[in-house]
Structure formats: C-alpha cells, structure tokens
Amino acid sequence: MEHVFLNVLNIVLPVLICAGVGYGLAVARAPFDNKVIGGIVSKVGYPTLIISHLSATKIQIATFLDMMAAAALAIAAFGVLGFLALRLLRWPVRAFLTPLMHGNVGNIGLPITLLALGDAGMAYTMAFVVVVLVSIFTVGMWIPAGEFSARKLATSPIIYAVIIALTLMATGSTLPQPIAKSFDILGGLSIPLMLLTLGHTLATLRTGSLGRAVILTGLHLVLAAGIATTLVWLFGFTGVERGALILCCLMPSSVATYLFIDQHVPEYGPEVAGYIMVSTLTTILVLPLALAYWI
Template sequence: MEELLSHVINVVGPVLICALVGYTLAMTKAPFDTKVIGSLVSKVGYPTLIISHLSSHHVAFGSFMYFMGAAAVAVALFGIIGYIFLRIVRLPYRAFLSPMMMNNVGNIGLPVCLLAFGDQGLSYALGFVVVVLVGIFTIGMWLPIGEVSVKSLVSQPVIYAVIIALYLMGTGTKLPGMVNEAMSLLGGFAIPLMLITLGYTLATLNVGSILRGTYLALFHAAMAIVVAMVLVQVFGLTGTERGVFILQCVAPVSVATYLWISIYQEKYAADVAGMVMVSTLLTIVLLPLVLTFLI
C-alpha cells in the first residue's frame, strides 16, 4: 500500500507543483502573457513534441492508430451523452457541449501519463491529444460561433505535425540527429509551460455561477469514468494502453474551450469557468482514486 501511495504522489505531485507555480505568478501579479505562451505551445511546443516523440517509435504505428480511433469514439460519446444531458437540464448546447466533449488531455493528461507510464505512455497519450486538439479547433470553435470554418483547422501547425509524425511512424523513418535533438528541445518546453499556464489561468478565471459549474463538472466526471470503463472493454485495451486511455478520459474539462465561450457565448462564460475550475479541482481527488483502483 505504501508503494502504491508513493507512486500516486510521484505522479500527481509534480503536476500540482507546476500548476502551483502558475497560480503563484497570478497571485503575485507577475508579468505573464497567456496569449503569447499559448501561441508558443500550440504553434511550436505541441507540433515539435508530437513529431519528436512519435518519431522515436515508442509504440507501433498500428497500435497508435487503433488507440487514436478509440479516443475519437470516446470524444464522440462524450458529445452524444453530453448533448442529451444538456437537453434534459435545458442548457444551450452551443455554450456547454464543447466543454463536455473536450478534456484537458494536454495540460493534465500528458504529464500524468508520462509520469505514470513513461515514454510509451506519453506516446499513447499524444494520440488522445491529437483527437482533442482537432476537436478544439473544429467543434470547439464552431459550436460557440455558430458556423463551420475549415480555415480554422488548416491554419493549425499541429495538423501538419500529425501528418509528418504519422508518416515517420508508418515508414519507420527517423529524423536526422540534429533535427531530432532540436525537436526534442523545443517539444520539451510544452508540458511545463502548459501546467504553469493552467495554474495561472485558473487563478484569473472570473467564476460566477459556481453551483451550476459544480453539477456540470460532477456529471462530466461520472460520464468520463463510465465511458472509459466501457470502451477499454470494447476495444480490448490492456496494460499501458488501458491505463493511459482511462487517465485521458477522466482528465478535467479543457481550459481551451473557455476561450471561445467567453468571446461568443459571453452570457454563459461564468458558468463554463465554474465548470472548468471545479472539474480541475475535482481531478486532485479523482486522479489518486483512478490510479489506485481503476489502473
């Protein structure tokens, strides 16, 4: 039991410490441009992390694609179940469906999977990240705005990074040593910066309707656990794949979805902020339980 507890602390602890750094920066009013940092992570950090890690062949191409397919099914189920729930409680899906669908598999999921399962776990986790990133820059934008824009997708560097990484994985090609090292260095700043930004963002969110945010976050967590446990059986996921899939499914609501809500569905921005806040805090309790009893 002591060994298990130590493992849980070693996985969750570093994540919380990095997020706490961001929270402290916000509380002390230290200069921190979230737009610049977010742009660096999305345009440089994510793409180079995806290319450098997947090209290292920690997982087989077929296994990665199969896992990514399972992740796509999970996100689709989140959308279907979330839509039905929102109709029942009479909340507008344009404001609340994308937070229901898109988990924070980058800021929270990646570091947790890396610490829990090492390089192989990180590779599988990136499969889930790819699916969610595509979702955020499509459905995550289109729902609040109320229109479909292909330009928003094709202008994202991460899409081309995925294509390059899948080509390298599929052909067994390795990057030249110097290029690989550069990609590794650039991709290395993505995870710590994401965690620091997460802490900073949570500290600066203007949380209004905390009650509504709480019951939405609780439903999201319950839905995620059920979907995760069903799909690991349906897809026959075992070992590292199973553990990573469950962890990514139970990751909290994505902070990124809040941006579009705050701009295009301002009336419900406080409710979504509350959902993000409670969901993230709930993860502090949920992750140790998942690591202890479900993985």
C-alpha cells in the first residue's frame, strides 16, 4: 500500500510543484500577464502540441475518435444533469452551468495522464482536451452571454490543428523534420505555462461564500463517477483509454470558465471562483485515490 501511494505521489507532486511556482509568482507580485500567456497557449501552444504529439504517437485513430465522442457525451451529460440539478436547487443556470460542464483537462489532465499513463494516455487525453476547448469557447461562452457566435468556432486554431493531426494519423504521414522539431518546441511550452497559469490564477481569484462551492464540488464528483462508469461501459474502454477517460471526467472546474462568468454575470463571479478553488483542492485528494484504486 505504501508503494502504491508513493507512486501516486510521484505523479501528482510535480504538477502541484509547478502550479505552486505560479502561485508563488502571484504572492510575490511578479509580472505575469494571464491574458498574454493564455493567448499564446490557446493560439500556439495547444495547436502545435496537438499536431506534434498526435502525429508522433502510435495510437488507433478509431479509438481516438471514440474518445472524442466519449468526451462530447461526457460534456453533454454534465450539461443536462447539471442543468436539472441547478433548476432543482433554484440556482442561476447562466452562472453555474458552464463551470459545472467543463473540467480542467488542459492544466491538470494532460500532465497527470502523461505522468500516470505515458504518451498514449496523454494522446487520448488530447482528444478530450480538444472537445472541451471547443465546447468552452463556444457553448461555454454562449450560456453566460446568452448569445450564439459561429465565428468563434470557425476561427479557432484548435479545430484546424485537429484536422491536420487526424489527417496525418489516418495517412501515416509525418511532418517535414524542421517543422516537426519546431512544433515539438512550441508545443512543449504548453504544459509548464498552463500549470504556472493555474497556480497564478488560483492565487488571484476573488472568492466569495464557499457554501455553494462545496455543494457544487460534491455534485460534480458524483456526476463524474457516474458518467465515467457509464461511458467506460458504453464504449468498452480498457487499459490506457479507460484510465484517461476516468481521469478526464474527474478533473476540477476549468479556470477558463471564470472569465466568461466574470464578464457576463459578474455578481456570481466570486462564488464561481470559490467553486473552482474548492474543486481544484478536492481533486488533489481525489486523484491519489482514483489512481490507486480505480485506474
């Protein structure tokens, strides 16, 4: 048992240390522009990471597409069940549904699955990340804003990176070596920058009452366990893909969703920030248990 938890600690601790450095930068008031770094990651880091990693990793494209389908179903399930729960609790859907639907699979999910499941695990998590990112920057914005924008979807670099990566995977082609090396370098920026940003953002969030945060965190974990179990059975996932799906479903609320809530329903911003904080801290306790006993 001690050996199991030591292995789990070796997986989780590097992620916490990197996020802790970002937290320390915020406490020290060091210059750190979240918007600039977020733009670099979303417009350069993520697309190049997707292309370079997926084109170099030997995984079945059919299973990768199955994981994308499972991710879409997971988000839809979180959305439908979250909507019903929020209506039952009589809490504002515009404020809390987006953060309840979207997990932090980028900042936490990618490094955790890379350390726990290797390159293949990270590749399958990429499928989840792609779907979550597209959902965050479309549905995730539309719910709090109360409006639809197809332009955001059509101009997302993530979409075109996925198309290129899937084409390379399907044809067995590779990028020219100079481009592949460049994408490796640029994509390698993503995970450390995401972890630094996570820690910095958590240190600077303006949190409110934590009562709703605790209830939402508990609700999310219950939904995550049920949705992950159902999808694993539905798709027949085993091994690495099973582990990646479970970890992705367990991820805490995405920090990116806070920006939309703060912009469109700012009166609930502090409570959403509290939920993000509590769910992130709770995940630190839940992940070792999941890695030791479920995956």
